[in-house]
Amino acid sequence: MSVVREVALLLWKDVVVELRAKELLFGTVFFGAILVLIFAFAFYGGERPPVDVMSGVLWVAIALSGTLAIGRAFEREREGNTLRALLLAPISRSSLYLSKLIAIALLMAIVELVVAVLLSFMLHASLIEHVLSLAALLLLGTVGFGAVASLFGAALGRARSRDVLLPLLVYPLSVPVLIAGTRATTALLLGEDASFWLKFLLVYDAIFISIGVWVFEPVAVSE
């Protein structure tokens, strides 16, 4: 079976399970919406907040919702110890990593859509004018964040304090994504050139996906 077919099969499973449970989707969307709401009320009544504040709100929502999603996604694989069943299967272990990364990216894309719409509505961010470049930016940032978080989600396995350790490990490594994402969003909203940050994210994604594919097997099997 090719890696593409393996990833598609694993992704199908993740999507079906999520469509039945709906806990990840509802949980992360609700969490992202609450964050935007809190920030909106923090700035309520004053002048329209500066663009860089809006960028910060967007990426804080992405980082926090993403961590929540990753933690729960791997927790689900621990119920019934299904991660072990997948490690026993005659498939490439990198397919496991890539399928988890894509599943998380799809979920985060939905969260980002809701957060972006709420930002536009509540903080009057002019996101719609830059929808295509913003979509590309969010895609690159989400993939970069997911590449790091998926790796640590699997690596923490049955570690006792995994819920605490996951953000402690993921955030320092994904700081470049968050800085680049925030800076690029600000640049886009101000109508400036964001190509440097987009290229930066592209390189970051390539590096961390390569590392993930390379080290996922020893990291997951040592669970």
Add this chain to the structure above:
Amino acid sequence: MYGRQRALQPVDLTLEPNQITALLGENGAGKSTLLGILATLISPSSGEVLYHAPGNVALEDQALRRTIGVIAHDSFCYGDLTGRENLSFFSRLYRVADAMKRTDALLARVGIEAAADRPARTYSRGMMQRLAVARALIHSPAILLCDEPFTGLDRSGVQMFSQILREERGRGAIVLVVTHEFEAIAGLVDRVLVLSRGALVHDGPAPSACTAVEIERIYTSAQRLRAPSAAGTGKG
């Protein structure tokens, strides 16, 4: 090794096809560690495990994993998928030919065809274990590793599973069963291994017409030969 603790002493054994081997030992003896190593889920800190296909061809990685079936404490199944969907998913992962037919046959074989289209989350412990058995057998493994497979099974479930093990042996599979349920494996096993504190302290054929009392006697006498306590304890 688990940290500084040695979970298993050097173990030298050969498992044969057409044979059901019982692996006995107290808690922490290293049974699950040995099973994990055989299943390729744990890398031994030293030593090696050699797997050979018919024709003495050495197997590696994905081809090897295709030959191994594991029944463990956990079901290895998704609660949000139905029993049928679970088996269908794993049959596709293992590239089973005629997967639908095989799925239906196994659901009937383990006696849960009536609940096949219910989410596995709604299954009782015994039904979940039956589904776990079906999942492990979906690809007709050449090596079947069972860790406490009788857990949660009622009397008819134990009989069903014992019959399945006989069929797997007849098919030429290597079957290794870790259990504390001597009644369940009485008259079933061909060989008995006893691990104590990580060391293999008994390896011998099961007596003909082997009863639970006989297995208990083998187990108890082997325990007296237990390895020195310096070996430490690990998982198992």
